[in-house]
Amino acid sequence: MKKWVLSLTLAAGVVGLAACSGGGDTVAKSKAGNVSKDELYEAMKERVGDQMLQQLVIEKVLDKEYKVSDKEVDKELNKMKDQLGPQFEMQLLQAGFKDEDDFKEVLHLNLLQQKAATKDIKVTDDEVKEYYDQKEPDIDVRHIIVEDEKTAKEVKKKLDNGEEFADLAKEYSQDATAETGGDLGTISRDDPQMDEDFKAAAFDLKEGEVSGPVQTQFGWHIIEVTKKPEKEAFDKVKDEYAQELKVAKLDQDSNLILQAMKRELKKAKVEVKDEDLKASLDSILDAPDPEDTNDEQMDQQKDDSAKDQADDQDASEDKSKDEKKDK
CATH class of the missing domain: 3.10.50.40 (Chitinase A; domain 3)
Structure with a gap:
């Protein structure tokens, strides 16, 4: 599982808050009292509300702009099955997924984020050919x-x-x-x-x-x-390898996925209505742009340089005073 996928850090298998929102219908009865949908919603909101709302909003926004087919999800799933072999089921359970379908939902979001984040990444034909030549x-x-x-x-x-x-x-x-x-x-x-x-x-x-x-x-x-399969013809795998290279660039710069999510959320004009969850998307929407980060780094470098010059000047003056004393 890719380290850059925001959703994979969320609790697997948690019931969607959207299913519990609104209404006072009873979801559990007991002699000690009933539990309503509103109570359940409030309890879940307090524990996992920010993370779950973030996941639900991102998935809804990306689903409108990008398409991921069942075939693509199954292909990704089969890759992981091949890689993990007989340990796949155990790894699934250890990660907190109740079954394969539960995991496929996360893979679906994974691929949506991947498509959004690689949208503007460019790779040249020469890069793809070099990757093909080196790959076994x-x-x-x-x-x-x-x-x-x-x-x-x-x-x-x-x-x-x-x-x-x-x-x-x-x-x-x-x-x-x-x-x-x-x-x-x-x-x-x-x-x-x-x-x-x-x-x-x-x-x-x-x-x-x-x-x-x-x-x-x-x-x-x-x-x-x-x-041990034979190497496929370049033209047959060119597009697949180009996408692999783009994804590799995501792995090298974790900020790219964050910037892509920020772009998509702003474009969708998302507005959180629940006052308690107002800050749920702030970690994405308030993330500094790369240009701002570069400006801050340059300013910091200037400040550090000025401080070093001042320290050198002070040291030079102290040395001059000591020499005069010795004389």
Whole structure:
């Protein structure tokens, strides 16, 4: 999940405040008293009101200006499933999502923000071609990880003798993938979280090939590449790679997404009517423009320079006084 997506910091699965607004209908009854929609709304507003209103407004505004199809959401979802492999469901639950559909709602907003923020980002054909030339297709891998080289060689010998990789992973492997036959899912050459020695060995293998013992900071691995696609033609992936480059620029400058949200909210002339939530959008709408930030930095540099000159002058005068005293 991308660090620049504002919505992903919000509580997953929280009931939308819009569904609770207005009316005094009873939502729960008890001998001790009833709970009305108004009471529920006020309680939720106090706890998550600012964040939830921000998310609802942003999604409504962006949905009118940009289109994200179910196909695009599913594609993003499948990418994450490939990357996380059998750990996907657990990661989903740990992040607070009740199910896949709940997560897809956040992916939808993620892609809306992405389209809004990349709208004015430009990349040249040369940049895209260079990116294409350097990029290797992702591969699917599984591994067996043990503590020492001796055990790794023992595992490799058994594989060479025809024993099943998944069975040996369950018997020997010392990480959570043991239960899934060592499956690590899809890995990327440029994944910063993946060990460099592991990637170097894995990407050097052919599809279906099994490595010898490979040492990394985590232990000794036996690696198998279960899928290694051929590189697609440039014309076929040009648009996709151009978008990936634009998104990469968002990652390099987190202020771009904030400025895009500010632009879209101002264009939509959003007005918060609830007095208690008046400041919900201030963190976006009051964010300084890049030009203002640059001016402030220049002013600060001038102030620092003037202060340094004054300090140097004072030091020079003190030194002159000391020299006169010595004479």
